[in-house]
Amino acid sequence: MKRLLPTACLLLAACANAGPAPHGAPNPLITDRHTADPAPLVVGDTLYLYVGHDMARGEEMFNIVEWRVYSTTDMASWTDHGPVMKPTDFQWASRDAWASQAIERDGKFYFYATVEHDRTRPGKAIGVAVSDSPTGPFVDARGTALVSNDMTPQGPHTWDDIDPTVFIDDDGTAWLMWGNANFYYARLKPDMVELDGPILQAELPKYEEGPWVHKRGDTYYLTYASRDPSLSEDELVSYATAPSITGPWTYRGEISGPAENSFTIHPGIVEFKGQWYFFYHNGVLTVGDHAGGLGRRAVAVEHLYYDADGGIVPIEHTREGVSAPRKP
Numbered sequence: 001m002k003r004l005l006p007t008a009c010l011l012l013a014a015c016a017n018a019g020p021a022p023h024g025a026p027n028p029l030i031t032d033r034h035t036a037d038p039a040p041l042v043v044g045d046t047l048y049l050y051v052g053h054d055m056a057r058g059e060e061m062f063n064i065v066e067w068r069v070y071s072t073t074d075m076a077s078w079t080d081h082g083p084v085m086k087p088t089d090f091q092w093a094s095r096d097a098w099a100s101q102a103i104e105r106d107g108k109f110y111f112y113a114t115v116e117h118d119r120t121r122p123g124k125a126i127g128v129a130v131s132d133s134p135t136g137p138f139v140d141a142r143g144t145a146l147v148s149n150d151m152t153p154q155g156p157h158t159w160d161d162i163d164p165t166v167f168i169d170d171d172g173t174a175w176l177m178w179g180n181a182n183f184y185y186a187r188l189k190p191d192m193v194e195l196d197g198p199i200l201q202a203e204l205p206k207y208e209e210g211p212w213v214h215k216r217g218d219t220y221y222l223t224y225a226s227r228d229p230s231l232s233e234d235e236l237v238s239y240a241t242a243p244s245i246t247g248p249w250t251y252r253g254e255i256s257g258p259a260e261n262s263f264t265i266h267p268g269i270v271e272f273k274g275q276w277y278f279f280y281h282n283g284v285l286t287v288g289d290h291a292g293g294l295g296r297r298a299v300a301v302e303h304l305y306y307d308a309d310g311g312i313v314p315i316e317h318t319r320e321g322v323s324a325p326r327k328p
């Protein structure tokens with residue numbers, strides 16, 4: 001476990017004894033390695049951040065070798081808890097630690113993660129692992145994929161079953177939502193490791209991937225990476241709202257432009273200590289000889305605000321991130 005100081009502090013020896021920074025850390029949050037697909041989870045007074053460890057070399061697209069977790073209590077200093085799992089910890093999987101999300105239920109932590117299935121069920125798949133701690137170690141909770149490519153024959157390609165987001169509603173019902181090109185959702189059994197009903201689908205404008213669901217007041221928010229190929233190859237972030245977790249979803253617009261130097265972007269939204277945060281990744285970080293880019297991304301965070309109608313105020317990507325003062 002390693003304590004990481006905000007980058008600004010590394011430049012100022014005086015910070016060593018200065019205690020917590022007045023605001024948060026600047027972007028990118030993690031500077032000693034490339035990280036992608038941030039998934040925040042609040043447990044008590046701590047925010048945990050699950051990420052994929054990007055290791056692509058040269059022009060390679062993705063090579064994501066493990067999932068890691070970091071934590072903070074003040075958004076200013078981050079603690080590195082190391083790897084929580086690698087794809088082959090799912091014995092039926094072959095590679096690719098793509099996007100993930102963890103959630104707590106009844107004192108256990110469930111980690112939903114995208115992997116490449118082995119040749120018995122080719123294509124991307126979603127596994128679920130369990131731990132007694134948010135920092136793991138996580139172990140495969142089933143011994144088989146929770147979702148595999150053969151379960152969504154309507155999908156346009158073999159990588160439509162990616163990017164799980166998980167949500168427990170106020171009545172205790174748990175839902176898994178995921179998908180590339182198609183947006184899928186299904187109820188989970190209370191044990192969190194089995195689907196409890198059919199895989200359903202909803203239409204969302206310009207939907208590409210990376211769904212993230214959260215609730216504020218009585219409103220459900222579904223935020224996702226969106227793309228209009230007639231305009232650009234780059235993903236933006238759009239969102240929709242609904243009066244229930246099963247919809248109907250009303251498109252509310254774009255909240256974020258493309259990530260700098262990465263055609264992918266991946267939202268993660270959470271409320272922590274009275275403030276809402278928007279996590280994402282970009283391709284600006286150089287680590288050693290490895291410049292940032294599509295397969296070498298860096299996680300970042302901005303404050304998120306709502307307008308009087310409950311709409312999300314469009315978010316600017318900044319280097320200051322949450323080291324800038326909050327708006328009143």
Ligand code: FUB
Nearest residue numbers: 098099163209210264266
């Ligand atoms: O990191 C691999 C893939 O890129 C994720 O699963 C997508 O959301 C995109 O960020």
